[in-house]
Amino acid sequence: MSKRKQDAGESVINKNPNTDDESGEDEDFDVLNVDFEWFDPQPEIDYHGIKALLQQLFDVDAQLFELSALTDLILSQPTLGSTVKVDGNQTDPYAFLSVVNLQEHKDKPFMGKVIQYIQSKARSNPGLAPLAELLSQSTIPAIGLVLTERLINVPSEIVPPMYTMLLEEIDWALQDKEPYNFSHYLILSKTYTEVASKLDAEDSRPKKKNKAVGSSFETMYFHPEDEVLQRHAICHGGFDYSIKQDEGHSDSKRVFQELGIKPQGHAILISADQFKAAVQNVAEYLKPQA
Template sequence: MPREPRRHRQSLRRRPLTFSPFARAMAMATLSKKARREIIQEPKLQAKDFPTSSGNGFPNHGKDETEQSHSSDSEQFEGVVQADFAFFDPKPSDFHGVKVLLQTYLDNKHWDISGFVDLILGQPTVGTVVKIENDEDDGVYSVVSALNLGRYKNSKCITELKDYLLKLCQDMNVIDKLKSLLAEQAHDVGLMVSQRVVNLPPQLLPPLYDALFDEVEWATEDEPTEELRSSFRFKFYLIISKIYKHKNADQIKGTTKSGDEALIFPKPEDEIFLELSSWSFSFPLHSQQVTTNELRNYRLMGLVMAVEASKVPIFRKQLHSLIDE
């Protein structure tokens, strides 16, 4: 049955979203000379004030580029704005919005991204899109899903994604493990796809991931065939994301006197995933990165992680603790 939209009302105001340790530089980078916001208790946001997938205000969403301003640089955002965010099953009409969110998912690679979006939208029982309720533009602000690499092994987009990862992995301690997950173990691997606009309220993250993992569990019991039920019994999750890595990251332990950290996580959950991962590797990206004083010593990097599905309960608990603190 179609899922009833679940409302998540959030408040936003003039200062960056900052919660330890990921957001300081990223928030300043994406909100410099614009409306600066922080989450407060009682929101008041009109849909037109948010970037949408059909408007110029929508960020070129790889987390590595400055979002385009939805007000001029000279304007100052005043007051409080309100929005009712709701979770929905993916549907075909979400194609454009989801594709915009995923446009730098594999850096600047030319690949079958349309086919990839079709896979996500063709799996409505496991996956969520976040929208503003009753928004005329029907803009998509986040997409979360998990695709079985074995089930979709013959899809062009999955073949291209696998080849992309294998060519980029230069870590000899990881390459054989990666090959195994992408080949003989592929049926046990869920490719976790999680992309969103940079200023999505962080309070949405715990229920968003809770929804994903709950749906995966339900699918192992509720899908109509054993083949489909089996395809959601993941043993591993493969995650492709982005980080900012300090140029002297290998020498940094903790935080430097200047306040620099070895890694900055544009998405706070990635720090938890990395800590829980069985293995990971990073690689340079070519897509344009934010250039600010705060990030002058950092380079935008791709990050690939493998996380055992058995670690999901730990992840969920730690994510709630991080966002609620």
């Protein structure tokens, strides 16, 4: 049975944003109006779609994990979390959100790898020291690992309903005495920095004015809601992926002509008593514009 359906309204995606501001001509672009629907995760339909989104979330480090087992765990909780689709329930999800109890599943080998990975990344960043300390305890607290990802062009307005429904579903699960009484929520996500192109550095032609090679670039967010969530965090911070890419990899992910991008992992730890307020602020920040 599907989750109660919600209408996201007309989400407008600019298909051709390149315009000539000096031409004086009217903007020429196409728009695509899409109605999104929310459903419960369903094992017989969503396995491949959720697994692909997990691969996108973990980026190059995805090969370090047993994503098939992790996907099965997510799908074993059909009343917890959401998928977002466009063309009906039988299609692949464009986005998903779920939460996994690290304490409850710590003894599963595939979850042990995830926990060890997060612990090592937390130790690599002093800003994530509180997270490293929690995961180093003899008994891991009841941390809810929030896993969420969406296709690159899916608008961020689909996010608040997923988080709001998650809070409701956790409340219902607790009434049924299910193991979702979390002490903390840990959101895994991704950021990126723009990096100077290696191709440009090798080019002997005069360069356009830009930041010098080796200068620091601002951290950018794939998920804009992360900037709101981390305002409520005990700690948050980024980390490098374990699997290294060759020097040309950033050029293959250029966002502008002059710059490539370097993705990084990102973790946000929020205490349970702050999570509801964080979700409410995300909903306010991402509410559709009138």
